Amino acid sequence: MVKNKLDHLAIIMDGNGRWAKQRGLKRTEGHKAGAENVKEIIQLMEKYQIKYLSLYAFSSENWRRSPAEINALMRLLKEFLDGYEVELMKNDIKLLAIGRFEKIPPFARQRLLEVIKSTKNNSKGVLTLCFSYGGREEIVDAAKKVAADVMAGNLNIDSLDESNFTNYLYAPEVPEVDLMIRTSGELRISNFLLWQLAYSEFYVTDKLWPDFDELELNKALNSFYGRERRFGKEQA
Ligand code: FPP
Numbered sequence: 001m002v003k004n005k006l007d008h009l010a011i012i013m014d015g016n017g018r019w020a021k022q023r024g025l026k027r028t029e030g031h032k033a034g035a036e037n038v039k040e041i042i043q044l045m046e047k048y049q050i051k052y053l054s055l056y057a058f059s060s061e062n063w064r065r066s067p068a069e070i071n072a073l074m075r076l077l078k079e080f081l082d083g084y085e086v087e088l089m090k091n092d093i094k095l096l097a098i099g100r101f102e103k104i105p106p107f108a109r110q111r112l113l114e115v116i117k118s119t120k121n122n123s124k125g126v127l128t129l130c131f132s133y134g135g136r137e138e139i140v141d142a143a144k145k146v147a148a149d150v151m152a153g154n155l156n157i158d159s160l161d162e163s164n165f166t167n168y169l170y171a172p173e174v175p176e177v178d179l180m181i182r183t184s185g186e187l188r189i190s191n192f193l194l195w196q197l198a199y200s201e202f203y204v205t206d207k208l209w210p211d212f213d214e215l216e217l218n219k220a221l222n223s224f225y226g227r228e229r230r231f232g233k234e235q236a
Helices: 016-022 027-042 060-064 067-090 106-118 135-151 162-168 214-225
Strands: 008-012 052-059 093-098 125-133 179-182 201-204
Touching: 016 027, 027 052, 027 067, 052 060, 052 067, 060 067, 060 125, 067 093, 067 106, 067 125, 093 106, 125 135, 135 162, 179 214, 201 214
Parallel strands: 008 052, 008 179, 052 125, 093 125, 179 201
Antiparallel strands: none
């Protein structure tokens, strides 16, 4: 029995490095395969009526990786946008990105902003790339915007609540996450969408991200559909 509706799916795409190592390839080859898989999963949004898909593509902590790996991921972002913009238009998907963009090198940042602009009127689905993103940074940035509004006299501090605080997050139009999938078996949240995951269901699979396919997505969705979501209420 389907008990739940899934509007927003979020994924921590982990395991590219291990996928490459298992094949004797460089880590960057794993990321390349991971980016190819991103395209496969986006294609399934319409079929499974997933309106919002959020992908953790580069965390605020990933800046600590080697310059070579960081460069490869930045190039991959640009290549993904270059090669996939047409598909986003064809599938009527709007691209959003959340994170601290100022750290992304201009060649990739520029493309990101261009594709956000060119897809902004698409309406069937919303793909949010979490890139140079950290959940704590997002909450700190929101708190700064709240403080600025209070100081400017635009907001009465007593009227601040959970509902209007969300307007200060990076992408207020994106609803809370219904299901969060993490690949490659780690049982961690890794600073992902901390505010938006408050009442999400979690699903962890041992599959490495480049191997996460439609069959695996089905397993995760079936697990989600059968769960009882209580949002703090007592059991029915
Ligand atoms: C985690 O695997 C994955 C990342 C840090 C990057 C995720 C990036 C992609 C899937 C490709 C880029 C996507 C786009 C859309 C540009 P890991 O490297 O931590 O793997 P490991 O834990 O096995 O080492």
